[in-house]
Amino acid sequence: MGNEGSMEHISAPPRSYARSQELFARAQQIIAGGTTQGKAPSTLIPGEYPIYAARGRGAYLWDVDGHRFLDWILAYGIIVLGYCDPDVDRAAIREIEEGFAFPLTRPVQNELAELLVEVIPCAEMVHFFKTGSDATSAAVRLARIVTGRDKVVRWGYNGWHDWCCIREAGIPRKVREDVLTFRYNDLNSLEDVLSQNRDQVACVLMMPLEIEPPQPGFLDGVKALARQYGALFILDEMRSGFHLALGGAQEYYGVTPDLATFSKAMSNGYAISVLAGRRELMQHLTQTYVSSTFFTNSIAMAAAVATIKKLRREQVIPHLWRIGQALMDGLDRLIQETGVEAQTAGVPPMPFLVFRYADPEVRETAKYLFYRETARRGVLLHPNHHWFVCASHTEQDVADTLEVCADAFHVVKQALARGYRAPAFQKVRVTVSTGQDKP
Ligand SMILES: Cc1ncc(COP(=O)(O)O)c(C=O)c1O
Numbered sequence: 001m002g003n004e005g006s007m008e009h010i011s012a013p014p015r016s017y018a019r020s021q022e023l024f025a026r027a028q029q030i031i032a033g034g035t036t037q038g039k040a041p042s043t044l045i046p047g048e049y050p051i052y053a054a055r056g057r058g059a060y061l062w063d064v065d066g067h068r069f070l071d072w073i074l075a076y077g078i079i080v081l082g083y084c085d086p087d088v089d090r091a092a093i094r095e096i097e098e099g100f101a102f103p104l105t106r107p108v109q110n111e112l113a114e115l116l117v118e119v120i121p122c123a124e125m126v127h128f129f130k131t132g133s134d135a136t137s138a139a140v141r142l143a144r145i146v147t148g149r150d151k152v153v154r155w156g157y158n159g160w161h162d163w164c165c166i167r168e169a170g171i172p173r174k175v176r177e178d179v180l181t182f183r184y185n186d187l188n189s190l191e192d193v194l195s196q197n198r199d200q201v202a203c204v205l206m207m208p209l210e211i212e213p214p215q216p217g218f219l220d221g222v223k224a225l226a227r228q229y230g231a232l233f234i235l236d237e238m239r240s241g242f243h244l245a246l247g248g249a250q251e252y253y254g255v256t257p258d259l260a261t262f263s264k265a266m267s268n269g270y271a272i273s274v275l276a277g278r279r280e281l282m283q284h285l286t287q288t289y290v291s292s293t294f295f296t297n298s299i300a301m302a303a304a305v306a307t308i309k310k311l312r313r314e315q316v317i318p319h320l321w322r323i324g325q326a327l328m329d330g331l332d333r334l335i336q337e338t339g340v341e342a343q344t345a346g347v348p349p350m351p352f353l354v355f356r357y358a359d360p361e362v363r364e365t366a367k368y369l370f371y372r373e374t375a376r377r378g379v380l381l382h383p384n385h386h387w388f389v390c391a392s393h394t395e396q397d398v399a400d401t402l403e404v405c406a407d408a409f410h411v412v413k414q415a416l417a418r419g420y421r422a423p424a425f426q427k428v429r430v431t432v433s434t435g436q437d438k439p
Contacts, residue, residue, distance in 0.1 A: 011411050012376035017042075019064040020051035041073075041371065044383055048372045056083030058392035061380070069380040070397055072387040077239050077350070080265035080320075081310060082392030088268045091306035095299045106298035112305050116276060119246045119308065121256045122235075123276035127285055128301070130292050132238045133159030135261035135273040136205065138290050142259065142275070143203035143232040145284050151200045153180045153193050156207030158236050184212060187221040194229040203259075205234040208249035211346045211354075211386055219255040232258040232281070238273075242266050243349040243388070245317055246308070268307040270300035316391040317349070323398060324348025324389040330402040338409040340366065345386075352386040361421055366412045368422035373408035 020042075028034040035051065042049040050063035059082055061071050074080075081088060095108065109128065117123045129135045136158045144150060158164040162175045180197065183189040194201055204226040208219060226233040235257040240249035242265035250256055258281055263273035275282075311317065328344040328351050335342050346352040355370070357363040371383040379401050381387055 010407070010414060012373055012407070014048070015050075015065070015067055015376055017047065017050055017063070017065050021047075023064065024051050039076075039385065041375070041380075041382055041384070045368060045372055045375075048375050049380075058082040058084075059390055059394075059397055067378065069375075069378050070401060071380045072389070072393075072401070073380050073382045073385070074388040074390050075269060076264070076385065077243065077388040078264045078267075078269045079388075080242055080390050081268045081307060081316065082390050083269075085268050085307075085310070087310050088270075088303050088306045091302040092270060092299050095302040100298045100302075101294075102296055105296055106301065108298050108301045108305060112301045112308075115305060115308050116262075116274060119312070120241075120260065120262070120276050121247050121250050122258065122260050122278065124279040125282035126274050126276045127282065127290070128295070129273045129275065129290070130271050130294055130300075131159075132236075132261065132263045132273050133161045133164075134290075134292065135263060135275045136164065136236055136238075137161045138275050138285070139205060139234050139236075139259050139261055139277075140203060141288055141290070142277075142281060142285055143205075143234065145287050146232065146281055147202045147230065149200050149202040149231070151178045151180060151197050151202060153182060153190070153197075153201055153204045153231070154206060155181055155184060155204075156210055156236060158205060158207070184210075185215045185218050187218065187225065190222060190225055194225055194231070198229065201229060201231040203232040203234050205236060207236045207238075208240050208253065209347065210239075211352050213347055214253060219249075219253050223255055223257065234258060235260040237261060238263045239350060242308070242311060243317075243320060244347065246311060266307060267300050267304035270303035272300035272304055311391075314391065319391055320349040320389045322348075323393045323395070324351050326395065326398045327351055327389070327401060330398060331405060334402065334406050334409055338406070338413050340409045340412050342366070342409075349389050350386045351389070353381075357416075362416060365420065365422040366416065369412045369415055370405075370408045373411045374404050377404040377407060379404045 024034055042051045050065065050067060052064040054062045054064045059071055060068055061083060062068050100106065113126050116126050127138065129138065140152055140163055152163060154164060162171050163179050165171050168176065180193050182193050204222060206222065208214065223233040235250055237248040237250065237260050241262040245251040248260065248262065250260060259275060259277035261273065261275055266272065325348040328348055331344050331353060341356040343354055343356060344351060345354045355363050355366045357366055367383055371381060374381050
């Protein structure tokens with residue numbers, strides 16, 4: 001055991017990541033954490049994933065060792081059109097050429113605000129930030145101002161600021177005590193939290209989904225319970241926004257929150273986030289102080305306008321659903337054919353694969369081999385985070401990915417039949433949100 005022996009003939013040869021590893025070794029001396037992406041697959045399955053990118057185009061990226069990858073991670077969903085989208089990059093370059101950092105505001109901010117108010121159901125007013133955590137923290141601040149209450153009920157990954165950090169180190173206990181959670185698709189668990197903290201909860205803030213889709217009536221039920229207990233209902237649409245529908249999960253599932261936060265796909269990779277919501281609530285933002293060193297920097301605003309217009313003009317969202325569905329259907333077919341114990345999960349624009357072996361060692365081995373083999377064959381899939389589809393993915397990309405996945409499933413099947421177990425590797429675990437999970 002622990003030796004693949006005679007299955008080597010079907011396992012793809014390892015790729016050399018010498019340059020990536022050289023850069024990473026240096027980074028560990030000068031950058032805390034080595035890189036700033038602790039959730040990267042290269043940290044989960046060391047030696048089997050690239051670490052440094054050289055360039056990207058469409059749905060493909062090339063690493064510094066010269067390997068090409070078909071990418072379904074897409075910088076964790078910030079890329080929705082494809083790498084180096086010419087329309088978005090041209091808009092950003094125009095902004096750079098005219099100047100993008102003044103003590104004055106550039107008119108493009110109004111243009112973006114108008115567009116967001118048009119496409120996001122809950123948006124009567126918006127306020128711009130630079131990161132997702134900025135926007136979710138502003139939403140919580142605003143809910144506390146409006147309700148005069150301190151406690152927050154939250155679900156999913158909502159950022160790294162004190163009130164929602166997934167690790168306790170450095171977070172005052174007093175801050176943690178004011179933040180509660182509940183079980184997804186379980187309205188009773190939410191009602192328990194709200195009734196036990198009556199008149200104290202400022203908001204219920206949640207991702208509309210992560211991997212498990214909402215059961216019919218669940219999101220409406222959350223909204224109704226929040227109302228009943230005098231709390232605001234806030235959707236964190238960093239990932240679902242501009243993926244499920246132009247107006248996010250709130251448009252797709254037909255449930256309008258009081259406030260919502262967006263970022264990621266909104267600008268195809270440029271740094272911007274937004275808090276959106278009802279005018280009567282948003283107006284209270286002037287009671288507090290929110291800011292950013294780069295608040296007038298308008299490159300990302302121009303990029304966001306170009307991205308949203310292109311998503312709409314080119315009907316990109318139906319494409320994301322079509323391609324994601326074809327990928328999930330193909331994976332389901334392969335699972336049937338090969339007999340691996342796995343199933344697809346998530347929604348087509350953000351699909352995922354879950355291995356179902358009851359024995360954790362077998363399950364981890366299956367995951368390890370599947371992701372190792374797909375990476376070795378040039379397809380980037382994340383073992384620990386749902387994947388993303390972009391406008392540049394084609395039917396041919398789906399076919400190519402499925403061919404690679406078929407090979408990877410065969411490796412899994414053969415290795416498990418021989419009693420092979422994965423070598424000790426970093427813990428690879430599936431994130432199904434409990435409110436404590438990683439992004
Ligand atoms: C749903 C969700 N909310 C909030 C955040 C935090 O965003 P940021 O990392 O930009 O602060 C993320 C980031 O991945 C996210 O996925």
